Amino acid sequence: MTEIQPIIRLENIDVTFEQKKQSVKAVKNVSLDILPGDIYGIVGYSGAGKSTLVRTINLLQKPTHGNVVINGTYLAKTTDNKENYIASKELRQQRKKIGMIFQHFNLMNERTVAENVLFPISHLKLSKSQRKDKVNELLELVGLANRANAYPSQLSGGQKQRVAIARALASEPEILISDEATSALDPKTTNSILQLLKKLNIELGLTIVLITHEMQAVKEIANKIAVMEDGEIIERGSLLEIFTAPQKQLTRDFIDTATNLEDGLRKVKSQTAIKNLQAPDIFVQLSYAGASTDQPLITSLFKDFNVTANVLFGNVEILQETPVGTLLAILSGKDTDLTAAINSIKKQNVKVEILKGELA
Amino acid sequence: MTWINRTFPNVIQLGWSSDLGWGTAIYQTLYMTFVSAIIGGLLGLIFGFGLVLFAEDGILANKPIYWILDKIVSVFRAIPFIILLAFIMPFTNFLVHTTIGVNAALVPLSLGVFPFYARQVQNALVSVDDGIIEAAQSFGATTFEIIFKVYFRESLADLIRVSTVTLISLVGLTAMAGAIGSGGLGNIAISVGYSRFEADITFVATLLIVIFIFIIQFVGDFLAKVSSHK
Numbered sequence: 381m382t383e384i385q386p387i388i389r390l391e392n393i394d395v396t397f398e399q400k401k402q403s404v405k406a407v408k409n410v411s412l413d414i415l416p417g418d419i420y421g422i423v424g425y426s427g428a429g430k431s432t433l434v435r436t437i438n439l440l441q442k443p444t445h446g447n448v449v450i451n452g453t454y455l456a457k458t459t460d461n462k463e464n465y466i467a468s469k470e471l472r473q474q475r476k477k478i479g480m481i482f483q484h485f486n487l488m489n490e491r492t493v494a495e496n497v498l499f500p501i502s503h504l505k506l507s508k509s510q511r512k513d514k515v516n517e518l519l520e521l522v523g524l525a526n527r528a529n530a531y532p533s534q535l536s537g538g539q540k541q542r543v544a545i546a547r548a549l550a551s552e553p554e555i556l557i558s559d560e561a562t563s564a565l566d567p568k569t570t571n572s573i574l575q576l577l578k579k580l581n582i583e584l585g586l587t588i589v590l591i592t593h594e595m596q597a598v599k600e601i602a603n604k605i606a607v608m609e610d611g612e613i614i615e616r617g618s619l620l621e622i623f624t625a626p627q628k629q630l631t632r633d634f635i636d637t638a639t640n641l642e643d644g645l646r647k648v649k650s651q652t653a654i655k656n657l658q659a660p661d662i663f664v665q666l667s668y669a670g671a672s673t674d675q676p677l678i679t680s681l682f683k684d685f686n687v688t689a690n691v692l693f694g695n696v697e698i699l700q701e702t703p704v705g706t707l708l709a710i711l712s713g714k715d716t717d718l719t720a721a722i723n724s725i726k727k728q729n730v731k732v733e734i735l736k737g738e739l740a
Numbered sequence: 741m742t743w744i745n746r747t748f749p750n751v752i753q754l755g756w757s758s759d760l761g762w763g764t765a766i767y768q769t770l771y772m773t774f775v776s777a778i779i780g781g782l783l784g785l786i787f788g789f790g791l792v793l794f795a796e797d798g799i800l801a802n803k804p805i806y807w808i809l810d811k812i813v814s815v816f817r818a819i820p821f822i823i824l825l826a827f828i829m830p831f832t833n834f835l836v837h838t839t840i841g842v843n844a845a846l847v848p849l850s851l852g853v854f855p856f857y858a859r860q861v862q863n864a865l866v867s868v869d870d871g872i873i874e875a876a877q878s879f880g881a882t883t884f885e886i887i888f889k890v891y892f893r894e895s896l897a898d899l900i901r902v903s904t905v906t907l908i909s910l911v912g913l914t915a916m917a918g919a920i921g922s923g924g925l926g927n928i929a930i931s932v933g934y935s936r937f938e939a940d941i942t943f944v945a946t947l948l949i950v951i952f953i954f955i956i957q958f959v960g961d962f963l964a965k966v967s968s969h970k
Contacts, residue, residue: 438878475880486875489970490894500879502889531969544875551879 385452386413387555387587388437392458393446395432395611406432407443408611414604416554419581419588421598421619423634424608430591433608434557437589438478439471450474451554476500479548483560485540487532493519493543494528500550518546522576538569545576549584556580558590562597574600595638599623603700607631619699624669641706644693645735648708651692654736660715662737664722666707668730677725678709685721687713708735715740750938760932766948768842769924772914776849777907783854784906787813788861789887799873799886817855821913824848825920845914845922853910860902864895897968904960908953915949925949 395407406429414420424430435441436448439455445463448456455466455474466474487496494515498506506514519525522542532540541561548556558577562570578601580586592598598605599619606616607630615628626632636642645665648654654663666677681687693708711718719739725732745752756763787809792798794806819827825848829839832847868891876890892899918926925945933942 440874440878472880472882475878478878480875480878482871482875484869484871486869486871488872488890488894490896490968499876499881499889502885533970547879557878 384415386449387416387418387451388412388414388589389447389449390433390436391447391449393433393436393448394444395429395436395441396444406611407436409446410611410613411446412606412613412616414587414589416587417581417585418604419577419590419602421590421592421602421605422608423592423595423598423605425593428608429611430608431559434559434589434591437555437557438475438480439465440480450478476551477553478555478557479551479553480557480559481541481544481548481561483563485532485537485544485564487540487543487547489532491531492528493524493530493532493535496532496543497546497550500547514550518549519543521549521580522546536569537565538573541565541569541573542576545573545580549580549586553586555587555589558588558592560592561590563592563594570597571600577601595634599638599697599699607634620669620702620704623697623699623704624667639695639697639706641693641695644695644708648692653690653692653710657710657736659737660718660740661710661712662718662739663708663710663735665733665735666709666725666730667705667733668728669704670702670729677728677730681711681721681725685713685717685724687711687717687721748940748944750933750936750941751944754928754932754941760928762928762944762948765923765925765928765945768922769911769914769918769926769949769952772842772845772849772917772922772924773907773910776846776853776914777910779846780850780853780910781857781903781906783850784857785861787854787858788865789891791858791862792865792891793883793887797870799877799883813855813858816851817859821848821852821916824852825917840921842923845917849910849913849917852913853906856909857902857906860906861899864898864902865891867898868894897964897970900960900964900967904956904964907956907960911949911953911956925952 390410390412393407393410394405397404397406410433422430422434432441436443436456437450439448442465443456443463445458446456447454447458453466453474455471457464465471488499491499497515497518498511501514515528516525519528522545524539524542524546527535527539532543535543562573565573574597577588577590581588581601590598590602602619604616604618605622606613607622607628608614609630615622615626615631622631623635626635657663678689678691681689688711690710690712691707692710694705696703696705711721713721722732722739755761758764790809791806791813793800794802794809796803796806828848828851832844833839835847836843838844872894873886873890876886881890914924915926915929918924919930921927921931925948929942929945932938933945
């Protein structure tokens with residue numbers, strides 16, 4: 381069996397900006413393989429270098445060092461410590477296979493929706509009816525079929541992003557780069573755009589690279605995640621791996637924000653039940669992924685160990701059809717019962733973290 | 741008619757089609773304005789686009805070319821027009837073999853207006869969102885497409901607005917050129933009306949220039965409005 385070839389391969393990418401007196405390394409020795417059909421989320425705070433990194437994929441940002449390989453074609457290659465780039469004519473051909481959408485949509489204000497959508501294929505010299513068909517087909521795909529003759533200023537943010545997606549798909553690319561595409565949209569619209577991206581991923585087999593500073597966006601649709609900080613990828617893996625076993629503090633912060641745990645914890649901690657917690661009661665965080673969610677955990681605590689659980693906060697995420705949950709609860713009971721209960725919970729692959737109180 | 745004859749005696753006397761007639765003057769002003777607008781406008785467009793495309797963050801970033809364009813524009817922009825008229829006379833003579841009349845005026849008028857227009861074009865183009873240019877690049881657009889289909893189209897309304905402003909200041913320049921003998925309404929207002937103390941002639945010449953400028957402003961505003969969809 382042959383291994384699946386990555387559609388995007390970044391090898392040892394450096395991007396250095398030469399400023400007046402100093403040089404700033406925006407991306408440091410990053411390597412990344414993205415497979416066909418992936419929705420790859422790249423998460424990081426602004427300034428982490430994620431936009432710069434992703435712009436090397438279509439050479440909007442030329443890497444100072446490293447290889448950019450798209451579908452086997454080298455767009456940038458380091459030989460003998462010198463960086464070489466593909467000729468500009470071939471680069472334009474390659475760019476047509478890589479669609480891109482942006483935070484601020486970047487539609488041409490003076491052109492209609494139809495003209496915007498056709499812009500990337502204006503070199504094709506289509507007949508009037510072919511153009512009309514193409515526009516209809518693309519707008520149908522993004523759910524905006526009746527707005528072909530509107531100008532961008534007449535559209536809402538979500539509609540503009542749909543037009544931008546239709547435009548990015550006009551040249552039938554295999555890759556779509558989304559640069560903070562939902563960051564300027566409200567939560568409801570964000571969700572509808574993400575669902576649209578997911579649909580395109582499934583129906584067209586589109587490979588999507590999703591940059592964002594919101595883990596929520598990634599959580600909805602990505603199958604893989606890389607977390608960037610200070611120009612480097614500090615952690616990467618499948619969505620489930622990252623969410624259930626994050627290794628780095630930054631990753632944990634992102635996840636806690638995305639699952640509302642951060643918020644929940646803050647509110648719960650200010651409750652009197654926690655402030656006046658009496659020994660031997662303990663305040664715990666239970667985290668679980670997959671099948672263990674189905675076990676009637678709380679009920680069995682009482683039935684088997686005589687331990688009562690006062691659940692103060694709960695959250696369940698369905699990540700790629702796998703439930704991932706977090707509970708914040710006060711467990712009360714006798715010393716020995718509590719210890720036995722905790723051990724039993726741990727055996728069921730549930731992570732237990734004691735946030736306040738001690739086991740005897 | 742007698743009222744007009746009494747109030748504007750010299751205006752009527754000047755006639756329509758003589759060398760200093762009203763018809764001739766109007767024609768000369770229109771001729772100087774539009775021909776130098778075309779020559780100076782083309783130069784201004786070329787320099788204005790150059791200043792944006794070759795700038796440090798432009799799509800054809802090139803420091804030396806930008807430096808040269810920038811300096812040429814700055815130097816010509818710094819020379820007061822009335823001095824430019826005298827200063828480039830030898831060059832005018834070389835180019836059109838005369839230093840008087842409307843054709844001679846075209847040279848300083850074009851050179852006088854182009855740096856002003858170039859800066860205005862530069863400002864109009866700079867206001868096109870960088871993101872739109874980046875998007876076009878990401879779709880594999882050629883430099884030619886980015887110049888004409890993106891920069892030009894996206895800033896068209898602004899270009900029309902700055903062209904209107906430039907055209908109006910150009911009418912002002914033709915009046916100044918007229919004062920030193922190139923003909924036109926400015927010539928009549930100064931060398932006839934003012935010099936011979938025939939105030940009615942100055943009045944009518946000024947009125948005509950004002951009407952001309954109002955028409956330009958009106959047409960410019962209208963075109964800018966219909967070409968904008970922001």
